[in-house]
Amino acid sequence: MEGDERMSSIAEKLYTIRYKVDETSHLIIKDQDVCLHCETKECQDFCPADVYHWMDKESMTSVAFENCIECGTCRIGCPTYNIEWVYPKGGHGITYKFG
Numbered sequence: 001m002e003g004d005e006r007m008s009s010i011a012e013k014l015y016t017i018r019y020k021v022d023e024t025s026h027l028i029i030k031d032q033d034v035c036l037h038c039e040t041k042e043c044q045d046f047c048p049a050d051v052y053h054w055m056d057k058e059s060m061t062s063v064a065f066e067n068c069i070e071c072g073t074c075r076i077g078c079p080t081y082n083i084e085w086v087y088p089k090g091g092h093g094i095t096y097k098f099g
Helices: 010-014 030-036 072-077
Strands: 017-022 027-029 053-054 058-065 083-085 091-094
Touching: 027 030, 027 058, 030 058, 072 083
Parallel strands: none
Antiparallel strands: 017 091, 027 083, 053 058
């Protein structure tokens, strides 16, 4: 790259967004038993913002909804459609700096 131009990492790009966190999650695991029996735990891989994390000790999927970039991948990425995704209520959610 020429001059000061450089490739931005995903973490650097995620830093440019603002998120007004609501008290209530807009991402809901419908049934934790489904997650318990999921062999692949794909939600940990397809989410670009690392929202989903399997916790062995608790035998459940944690949801860090405050990291969500509202891409909607989880609506179609979960092979059992066990994640309910809705838009955050008005005034909450993500604001992108560059469009």
